[in-house]
Amino acid sequence: MKLVRYGAIGQERPxxxxxxxxxRDLSAHVSDIAGEALLPESLAHLRAIDPASLPAVEGNPRIGxxxxxxxxxVCVGLNYTDHAEEAGMPIPDEPVLFMKPTSCIVGPYDNVEIPRTSVKTDWEVELGIVIGKTAKYVSVEDAxxxxxxxxVINDVSERAFQIERGGQWDKGKGCDTFGPMGPWLVTTDEITDPHVLDMWLEVDGKRYQTGSTRTMIFNVPTIVSYISQFMSLQPGDVISTGTPPGVGLGQKPPVYLKAGQTMRLAISGLGEQRQTTVPAA
Structure with a gap:
């Protein structure tokens, strides 16, 4: 299934x-694509519905x-061999974890704000994992x-905030609008192997990132199991799994975003995003 949330900010419908x-509108069956609606039994209920029986949504509403x-x-850093090489950093022995605040989450076509005082805002196309069942101390085999x-996730990052402002990655990862997510949540029955997905990102029509989840260092079950050893994961939690090479920081010389540009990014089977950059209010 391709599950979507649509409508004005704060008023999204499933x-x-x-x-x-x-x-098609799912609101007669579930209140939101969130929390308990993502439990295995809830998804099984949705999967049993004939989509043709649901009302079609009129017009072109905003996609949240x-x-x-x-x-x-939760995010994983340096999780692609070719990106670690691009960054000039050793391949990690264990997943590198950091958090993005949920206040940064926006829709896949919403504007991305260039923060005040920013000089190094960057892009990162990433595979997102959506948790559907509480995970605590789970094994790789059960993940x-x-x-x-x-x-699809765009892990927008401000590199000066991230690297040059005291060593806390979160500073450069959590600005408002730095977490475009979607357009769809594609359930696992449609993605038989998340480790063979092509991915790309371009800015103003120029392709910067062309990669594949084949080069992930730590795969999906390893990531879910690993994180669950340190914190429980609940339905609706999201994990961003790292980016392939081609980020602005890795260009020679580096290239960063400025207001008035357009990012397009996609992962095979998971849809495409498009964002315009604007100055932060």
């Missing part, structure tokens, strides 16, 4: 995209982040049982 690409009421937004599905 939807599903049918096989023909038509957006594909998961609502996210409790935790897939706790995954509801996957989505």
């Amino acid at each position: 939807g599903i995209v049918d096989a023909s690409g038509t957006l 982040a594909c998961v609502g009421k996210v409790g935790k937004f 897939y049982d706790h995954v509801a599905g996957y989505c």
